[in-house]
Amino acid sequence: MKAIQTRPQQGLDGLTLVDLPDPGDPGPNASLAAHKALGSIMRARLQVYAALSAFHHRKNGVAAQEPSAIEQIPA
Known part of the structure; x- marks a missing residue:
C-alpha cells in the first residue's frame, strides 16, 4: 500500500456553495x-x-448557457 500526500485545499473565505457561480449542468x-x-x-x-x-442563475442575474467551446469552461 502506498500513501498519497496532498497539499491543503484553498478555503472558500466565507463563501458558501450558494455564492459560487453555476458551472453549467454538472x-x-x-x-x-x-x-x-x-x-x-x-x-x-x-x-x-x-x-x-x-x-x-436568478441570484447571479445571468441566463443559463451551455458552453459551445472548451475554452468557455472555467478551469
Whole structure:
C-alpha cells in the first residue's frame, strides 16, 4: 500500500456553495445516455440539480448557457 500526500485545499473565505457561480449542468443528467440516472432517488436528485441551477442563475442575474467551446469552461 502506498500513501498519497496532498497539499491543503484553498478555503472558500466565507463563501458558501450558494455564492459560487453555476458551472453549467454538472449533474448526472449531463452524461451519456448509457449513464443516465436510474431509480426514484436519482430522478429526485435531477429535480434538485435543476432547481439549484435555476436559483444560481436568478441570484447571479445571468441566463443559463451551455458552453459551445472548451475554452468557455472555467478551469
